[in-house]
Amino acid sequence: MANNPTTQKSQVAVVMVPLPAQGHLNQLLHLSRRISAYNIPVYYVGAATHIRQVKLRRHLAADEDMYIHFHEFPTPHFENPPPDPNSPHKFPSQIIPSLKASTHLRQPISSFVGALSTNFRRVVVVFDSLMAYVVQDISNADCYTFRSISAVAVASWEANAAADENCPTEARNILEQTPSMKGHYPPEFQEFLNLQTSSKKVSGGEIYNSCREIEGPYLDLLARRKINNDKEEEEEDQKIWALGPFNPLSSLPSSNPNNKCLSWLDKHGPNSVILVSFGTTTSFSNKQIEEIALGLERSEQKFIWVLREADKGDIFTTTKEIKKFTELPLPEGFEERVKERGLVLVNEWAPQLEILGHVSTGGFLSHCGWNSCLEGISMGVPMATWPLHSDQPANAALVTKGLKIGVEAKKWCVEEGEVVTSADVVEEVVRKLMVSEEGGLMRKRAAELGGAVRDSWMEGGAAREEMEAFISHITR
Incomplete structure (x- = not known):
């Protein structure tokens, strides 16, 4: 992706607030790269151990992240149990103490964004939907919810989504056949989920790590439901941004030639x-x-x-x-x-x-x-x-x-x-x-x-144009 030759670097900054689990950390790091390619500084924030983790496992060399600034915050000590391979369910309960510890980032991240807002015309915060509790006090930034899961999963969990009269028959069949996850989480994680959903945060839209070629019907379904549920918003304010896939789209040279x-x-x-x-x-x-x-x-x-x-x-x-x-x-x-x-x-x-x-x-x-x-x-x-x-x-x-x-x-x-x-x-x-x-x-x-x-990310492709529309939106 070519760099945008504007002076946005001194005008707009983006703060990424990931959930501290590998799949979530990785997705927002990849999105950070896509945004930073437009010369926009990105501040990737989190607990010290998880910043260390995402750096260790990133696909590309550190010099590829020249516009990404990693910012670490301390969190209280948390229990660190080993995984249980014989558990009656396969949900990773061993990471729940870490997730709960992340709630202590609420005040540090709010203060960090407040300080950053004095140096930039606009600060944009992209927060994992499971970090809503942490960002709820931020008032001096434009906030966008990041959905780390697929659009089909979100649609399948929404009540009556399959009943949408404009939903294609094949997509409706899949939604009706997809099992609900309600009641199937460990109580400790359900408590964490409830904390996030009860934390009200005004969001300028939802970002998905997906694209129209993969999930077009489900993204359209979610966009229609957003408009119908929030009629006072201007319809031209796009509520769903499909900016993926975030991962590099060509095979990569290994960082270790002897891999x-x-x-x-x-x-x-x-x-x-x-x-x-x-x-x-x-x-x-x-x-x-x-x-x-x-x-x-x-x-x-x-x-x-x-x-x-x-x-x-x-x-x-x-x-x-x-x-x-x-x-x-x-x-x-x-x-x-x-x-x-x-x-x-x-x-x-x-x-x-x-x-x-x-x-x-x-x-x-x-x-x-x-x-x-x-x-x-x-x-x-x-x-x-x-x-x-x-x-x-x-x-x-x-x-x-x-x-x-x-x-x-x-x-x-x-x-x-x-x-x-x-x-x-x-x-x-x-x-x-x-x-x-x-x-x-x-x-x-x-x-x-x-x-x-891959073609959709070429010059003039639909995914590329949607990304550029999002960049124009946050730098307007």
């Missing part, structure tokens, strides 16, 4: 490898790991499997549980038997975007976190869906039933204790995605959609 994942992929043919990764917040039981391993082995397909301990609230502490996980035994002889066609990364950070962008990657077995969905879609990779919590069931429905670029590996459901998906199911799904005629058609559709998404 073993990319070097390993270089040895294999086009579309021959499936990436297996379930995100940063959830751990599987030993039994489920064993079944996945056996399924991958029996499928006879090439794979990269990212097998890691889920993040805690503070990722920089070590525990006996992590040591135990790194020593986790896979089925006896497994790694030796698959060494020619499988790469298992145990408790390592993998460059997911670069892997998905590699020519050898032809499939993605995923939990359907929105970051992962967007990275897979923008790189043109079809998916096998295995949703675990939150917006992931809605995302999986979008991928499989809406976009038709995925196959269902497991339905989401609430159970008492984990219901283990068998090796036979894993084998069947992997083979279906990678070597069946149906999988080939999904791969073709995924490649076409990925191309359309």
Whole structure:
């Protein structure tokens, strides 16, 4: 993206207020880059441990963030429990103490924005919707709500959204089939949610990490409902800004030229490898790991499997549980038997975007976190869906039933204790995605959609124009 040659740098500043969880931190860092490309200074704020985390895991080198200023605030000590792979639900309860500690950022961030407003003509605050409590006192800035989840998830949770007479039939069917998450969160997280929804904050609009090519019907539905629910607002004041995907849209050079994942992929043919990764917040039981391993082995397909301990609230502490996980035994002889066609990364950070962008990657077995969905879609990779919590069931429905670029590996459901998906199911799904005629058609559709998404960010493309309209709006 070309830099805007105006003097906006001295006129407008943007403050990013992310939720302290990896997927949320990452999305707002990518948006920070897009905005800073217009020579607008961006202040990315949060607790010291989470600023350190997002810097450690960013895709590009530090010099790419020359207009991004990271600002750390202290937060009180919080409990830092390890994840429980045998929990009866897959919601990452281990990060809830960290989320609660973030509420102590309310006064420091309000004061920071107040001080910043004396140096700029306008300050714009983009806050995660789950940080509404923290920003509620800010009165000297234009505030915009950031939705870190998909538009289809938001629409599916809204009462009677599917009844909209202008909602396309296919989109209505998906909304009606998507399970509600109401009542399915741990009580501690529901309490945190209630705190956010009860915190009234005037917002100039909602920003989505999405685009019309991916979620057009759902974005239009949400925009209509916004206008109908707030009729006193001028209709030309756009209420929904689709500014994504935020992640880089071309395959990236690895920050480490000797990265073993990319070097390993270089040895294999086009579309021959499936990436297996379930995100940063959830751990599987030993039994489920064993079944996945056996399924991958029996499928006879090439794979990269990212097998890691889920993040805690503070990722920089070590525990006996992590040591135990790194020593986790896979089925006896497994790694030796698959060494020619499988790469298992145990408790390592993998460059997911670069892997998905590699020519050898032809499939993605995923939990359907929105970051992962967007990275897979923008790189043109079809998916096998295995949703675990939150917006992931809605995302999986979008991928499989809406976009038709995925196959269902497991339905989401609430159970008492984990219901283990068998090796036979894993084998069947992997083979279906990678070597069946149906999988080939999904791969073709995924490649076409990925191309359309990337084209939308070219000069004159719809996503590019929407971004430029947003920049004009906040610098007006």
